[in-house]
Amino acid sequence: MYLGRVIGCIVSSKKEECMQGQKLVLLRPQLVNAENPMKFDAGKNTIVAVDGLGAGEGDLVLFCQGSSARQATGMKPLPVDAAIIGIVDSVHIGGQKTYP
Amino acid sequence: MYLGRVIGCIVSSKKEECMQGQKLVLLRPQLVNAENPMKFDAGKNTIVAVDGLGAGEGDLVLFCQGSSARQATGMKPLPVDAAIIGIVDSVHIGGQKTYP
Amino acid sequence: MYLGRVIGCIVSSKKEECMQGQKLVLLRPQLVNAENPMKFDAGKNTIVAVDGLGAGEGDLVLFCQGSSARQATGMKPLPVDAAIIGIVDSVHIGGQKTYP
Amino acid sequence: MYLGRVIGCIVSSKKEECMQGQKLVLLRPQLVNAENPMKFDAGKNTIVAVDGLGAGEGDLVLFCQGSSARQATGMKPLPVDAAIIGIVDSVHIGGQKTYP
Amino acid sequence: MYLGRVIGCIVSSKKEECMQGQKLVLLRPQLVNAENPMKFDAGKNTIVAVDGLGAGEGDLVLFCQGSSARQATGMKPLPVDAAIIGIVDSVHIGGQKTYP
Structure with a gap:
């Protein structure tokens, strides 16, 4: 994950x-910085995941692919590859x- | 996705x-720009996906791998890994x- | 694909x-150039795929992973992840x- | 792996x-350095894996995706893609x- | 592959x-050089694969993921993703x- x-x-x-009724959110991967573990680096990818947990914008989440x-x-x-x-x-x- | x-x-x-009769389209991944979320960056990959929804050239689509x-x-x-x-x-x- | x-x-x-009798070919991924769609850029990876269609060297093919x-x-x-x-x-x- | x-x-x-009760650990991939096999290079990704073996912080582990x-x-x-x-x-x- | x-x-x-009794080997991916196909470029990743064929150190092998x-x-x-x-x-x- x-x-x-x-x-x-x-x-x-x-x-x-x-897929009717499925909430589709945009995620930016967060990577722990190698030098400073207090910091996350933003990944370049934009992932679309199904959200069945009610996550809100700004939330840090765990996703499975x-x-x-x-x-x-x-x-x-469902034809889904990320949740x-x-x-x-x-x-x-x-x-x-290190978070929050 | x-x-x-x-x-x-x-x-x-x-x-x-x-695979007879399956429509095969070329996709360029679109990534949300990290600084300006109004902008998409084009990914380098070219993905071939099966299209059963009648997408047209130029459409922004969601695809599953x-x-x-x-x-x-x-x-x-079918032997397909993208739709x-x-x-x-x-x-x-x-x-x-941010779109359209 | x-x-x-x-x-x-x-x-x-x-x-x-x-795997006896399976033809194993080497593939170089071909990506559509972002500026000039008439051109393919060669990917860096070398993929080994099973070929059941009789593809010849130089052929442009569609492969599934x-x-x-x-x-x-x-x-x-079969223990295969590319065809x-x-x-x-x-x-x-x-x-x-744009091709051929 | x-x-x-x-x-x-x-x-x-x-x-x-x-997922209740599952221990979720953060992993940094370790790659054998091409010039000096005595050295590991740290990968950029941060992977979250389920740990059923009681690994401790600092341990070198083998994980499957x-x-x-x-x-x-x-x-x-379980909806897990790394263990x-x-x-x-x-x-x-x-x-x-070369290790430890 | x-x-x-x-x-x-x-x-x-x-x-x-x-996993008891399974032989676990370290692999470095080999990519055919784009300019000179007589040459392999070493990939950066280090993959751990199960070996049921008795491969020896230095052998060039085909692996599936x-x-x-x-x-x-x-x-x-088995919980394995490479063989x-x-x-x-x-x-x-x-x-x-081009080889050997």
Whole structure:
């Protein structure tokens, strides 16, 4: 899994039938800086993930990719390759709380 | 999933039998610019995806990769690893509509 | 899926039993140039794919990766993650035929 | 699989129900330096993996990605795409022990 | 699949039960040089693959990644995402034998 920040959402009306009602959020991956673990570097990719947990813009989340994303609640039959599986409370590195 | 722009299509007559009649489009991934979320950066990759939604050249679409692409309508038995699963109406970032 | 050029082949005699008789070709990914869509840029990777379609050196092909590659004819039980699924006749971008 | 160093952990209380009780660690991939195999280069990615083996911060571990991660003990139904599958005792390159 | 050179091995005693007795080798991906096909460029990644074919250090091998790796002999239930599926005898590019 990877850490990501929710930066927005998308709206799509013409889509696979089974995707009706699924909330689609935009994520920017967050990588722990190699020199300063208190800092996240923003990844370049923009990932669209299904959100079944009610994440809000700005939240740090944990997301799963590939076919395993379909193990998230209610997603088994969906054509999805990314899902939010947790909202992150805190990150701990080297014995310190580095987030929030 | 990722966002992509439909840039063209390919024609292949000698192909896996089961692929007959499938529309194959060329996609260029679109990444939200880190400094200016109103702007998309074009990814370097060229992805070929099956299109069952009738996307047209220039459309911004949502596509799914890997084995999950085969969850799109009618694709379960196909040797495909990318499928368009939605045509994007709008993108919203930081409380603003950034597309279209 | 991705576009690739067949650049060669490999021979392996000591291999998984079930791979006997499978033709293994070397592919170089082909990416549509962002400025000039008439041009392909060569990717850096070298991919080895199973070829069940009789592709020849120099051919532009469509290949599928991951577990979906095993949906190609006769490959379900094989330990393969890349297969040629079509030989490309033509590529069309922005209303123009850009290949061949 | 890849080698990774355990650099920390994350806490998430709002998550997929089935993820309750799973320990989530942060990994930094470790790549063998091309010139000096005694040295590891740190990868840029930050991976979050499920740890069922009791790895500690600083440990060098072996982790598996994708749907295969769900073959680790007790993970079949979970939406996880990365799992620690071994704690590394030693690495041997060119007839020499290069780690620890 | 990709080509890789066996550069070493790892030893892990605390691991997933089902991994007992599996030989774990370190691979460095080998990419055909774009200008000079007689030359391989070394990839940056270090991959750990299960070896059921008895590959030796220095051997050029063919390896499979993802869930398809579990189609190799005896690996179906294992949490593995990379397996050696062939030892390469020769590579042929542009009508020439480029390896060995």
